[in-house]
Amino acid sequence: MNSNPMSTYDNKSLLILIDGHALIHRAFHAIQQPLTVSTSGEDIRGVYGFVNAFIRALSELKPTHVAITFDLPAPTFRHKMFDEYKAHRPPTPPELRSQFDRVRQVMSAFEVPIYELEGFEADDLLGTLSHQAEETNLNTVILTGDSDTLQLVSNTTRVFMNSSFQKSSIYDINAVKERYGGLGPEFVSEIKALQGDSSDNIPGIPGIGIKTAIKLLSDFGSIQGIYDHLDEVTPPRAKKNLAENKEIADKSQILTKIVRDAPINLDLPAAEFGTFDRTKVVDLFRELEFHSIIPKIPDNITDFGHNSETQLSFLNEKPETEYLLVDNEKSLKELATKIDTDSGFSFDTETTS
Known part of the structure; x- marks a missing residue:
């Protein structure tokens, strides 16, 4: 284990930073059918979707380090300077509110450090932690569903945009430029x-x-x-x-603009992934009735066949997506015609926690 939290890392190391609130919200609203624990009736849609995204990221990215960020309920500096900031959003449904703590339980079972700070949003913590990782030359992937984080992409930081259970894209600098008309x-x-x-x-x-x-x-x-x-x-x-x-x-x-200098410190030794007690994770998943996911839990990250070449080649993949801006009636009609003639389609809305 590395004893220096700010030492320089080689290109075989990879940190995953997880946007907890964004992924839980996206999962909760994506699963339309009820999904509850049979013995208690507890709603677990957000937890289930999050866990699937997390396990998939472990399998595909094979990280050496993992950390997660959360929002806190207290107002941030943005709320204090602009009363209307996010003021139009409805209250968090009670059945969703408890699922954030459930995900914290899951992350604690995997021994993943949790970052949250009053006055700042999870995005600001992602921005700060990724900036500190850049200073150590540590490759970083931000796992999120929020396009705001694309401003954090750099030579060593990429964004894994999880838009659905089956579809995701890795954004590097070139992919961001493709999305925004050449702007980085x-x-x-x-x-x-x-x-x-x-x-x-x-x-x-x-x-x-x-x-x-x-x-x-x-x-x-x-x-x-x-x-x-x-x-x-x-x-x-x-x-x-x-x-x-x-x-x-x-x-x-x-x-x-996402803050890059919030008063937190990235503890890389604490974020080293793979030393968790699998029994604790299995027991929690049985309580949540995630029976189909239990076989996917690794004993440690090496069970995913950690291979730096595979890992880095995946990070270099460009998103196989075509962006169509609909900003007038004509383009809307063109989109409707295309959807009507295609065999299938999906869409993504820009929402955050």
Whole structure:
């Protein structure tokens, strides 16, 4: 075991950082049919979906280190600076609320360290932990369902976007650029600041959608650059809306940018994965009636056949996806026609915890 939590790691080591709340929420809302423990009636949809995603990530990524982040119920600095931040969201269903603690139990059984910090969101902890991992040259994969984390992608950090039980994509820098019209991870938060984010109730600039945001940032390099050259902005309506909403633009930038220096420390020795007591995990899964998952639990990570070449080749895979922006009636009709003629389809909505 490595005794220095900030030593330099070679490219055979891999840290998985898990966005706990995002994955649990996504799993809970994805499973429409009731899924309960027969003896107690406890709802376990979110736990079941999370555990499946976790086991799959272990099998496919074969990490040497694992850690998980959670949101806390207390307001964050974003809520304090913007009263409307996430204010439109309905209360967490009671049957979902208890499942966060269940997932904490699962992670504790696997001896995975849990990070949560009052005043900050799980995304901020992911941003801080991944930044600290970068300083050690440790390859990192963020397991999430939240596209906000694409701003964290770097030469050593990738995002494993878990959009469903059967479909996921690994995002490196090139994949982020493909998604955002040639703009890299450093532009993701500014794109969202300009266009707004309805899932977080971030207003953005009226009349500016993702296409206009990408064009403006491509032309002027940053939101500050846009305002420095406001006279050059076209069309006139965009110039007018930007001029009238400078305060919103400034505030939205703060709301959308993930913190990289929260007051937490990445303890890599504690995050080393594979020394858990399998019996404890099995006992918990039996309590939850996850009988089909028990055979998939490894005795340790080597049971997945840890192979750095396989691991790194998987990380270099590009997402096999085609993005279609629907922002007007014509493109909506075209999408409807395509869906009607295809044998099947799926869709993903941008939501977070």
